Amino acid sequence: MDTQSLQxxxxxxxxxxxxxxxxxVYELCGCEKPQNAMCLCECCSVDASVAxxxxxILAEQDIVRIEKSGRERKYSLNRQKIANELRLLAERVxxxxxxxxxxxxxVSGG
Amino acid sequence: MDTQSLQxxxxxxxxxxxxxxxxxVYELCGCEKPQNAMCLCECCSVDASVAxxxxxILAEQDIVRIEKSGRERKYSLNRQKIANELRLLAERVxxxxxxxxxxxxxVSGG
DNA sequence: GACATATTTGCACAAATAAGCAATAGTTTG
DNA sequence: CAAACTATTGCTTATTTGTGCAAATATGTC
Numbered sequence: 020m021d022t023q024s025l026q027x028x029x030x031x032x033x034x035x036x037x038x039x040x041x042x043x044v045y046e047l048c049g050c051e052k053p054q055n056a057m058c059l060c061e062c063c064s065v066d067a068s069v070a071x072x073x074x075x076i077l078a079e080q081d082i083v084r085i086e087k088s089g090r091e092r093k094y095s096l097n098r099q100k101i102a103n104e105l106r107l108l109a110e111r112v113x114x115x116x117x118x119x120x121x122x123x124x125x126v127s128g129g
Numbered sequence: 130m131d132t133q134s135l136q137x138x139x140x141x142x143x144x145x146x147x148x149x150x151x152x153x154v155y156e157l158c159g160c161e162k163p164q165n166a167m168c169l170c171e172c173c174s175v176d177a178s179v180a181x182x183x184x185x186i187l188a189e190q191d192i193v194r195i196e197k198s199g200r201e202r203k204y205s206l207n208r209q210k211i212a213n214e215l216r217l218l219a220e221r222v223x224x225x226x227x228x229x230x231x232x233x234x235x236v237s238g239g
Numbered sequence: 240g241a242c243a244t245a246t247t248t249g250c251a252c253a254a255a256t257a258a259g260c261a262a263t264a265g266t267t268t269g
Numbered sequence: 270c271a272a273a274c275t276a277t278t279g280c281t282t283a284t285t286t287g288t289g290c291a292a293a294t295a296t297g298t299c
Contacts, residue, residue, distance in 0.1 A: 180246095252288085253288085267274080268273080
């Protein structure tokens, strides 16, 4: 894994790793229909500007999608992308014991 | 999901969501044998004290396990725990469209 | 005990982050 | 155009975070 991909993954995880942003994600989890920012800022009881900034960060990481709808903006979760990234990491972490060859001469006796 | 669990999940993701810490995790990914901090601090070219602090944060989140071995401490990945948490979130994000009932009267027609 | 090795802690500092409020921008309605 | 509503941006502030160096701690060796 190259430096840049690692950085991107770190950025994704960081975006998810803040309480209010994760609250937004969970809120969107439970919504089939895209929600506007006013609705979302209530779920974590912060100022609208704060929600707006958090949603921007989530959008930059492609975690949420934005569609304009009149004077509103409707946010929805990029479910598949998030799930894919998380599963990829899960597999990497879980299943790479075969990479033990990286270890100098490995375990305890070849 | 209650406030505290959400906070804990956010903390876990935050711990993973920093470049050098994620580097440490990836490094440990490729190691079957537990590694000591000296070895690990090389992988992200930081001071030993920095690696120590990062590893402490990872340990607090139960991402890495520590075993004392003489004057060293050997770190290894808590593979199953990480994978579980990530998959749980993935499923939650991906599969909760059935929760649409939360939406007021849902989609577009009953 | 003196010394070497491995790790952690205290301290200082720069940079990043989250937050709220006020002002601004974009859109719909009158 | 004015007014109402939705969302974003500019500004400031307080807090957190990541970092390196030096000192301290812990352990093993001579």
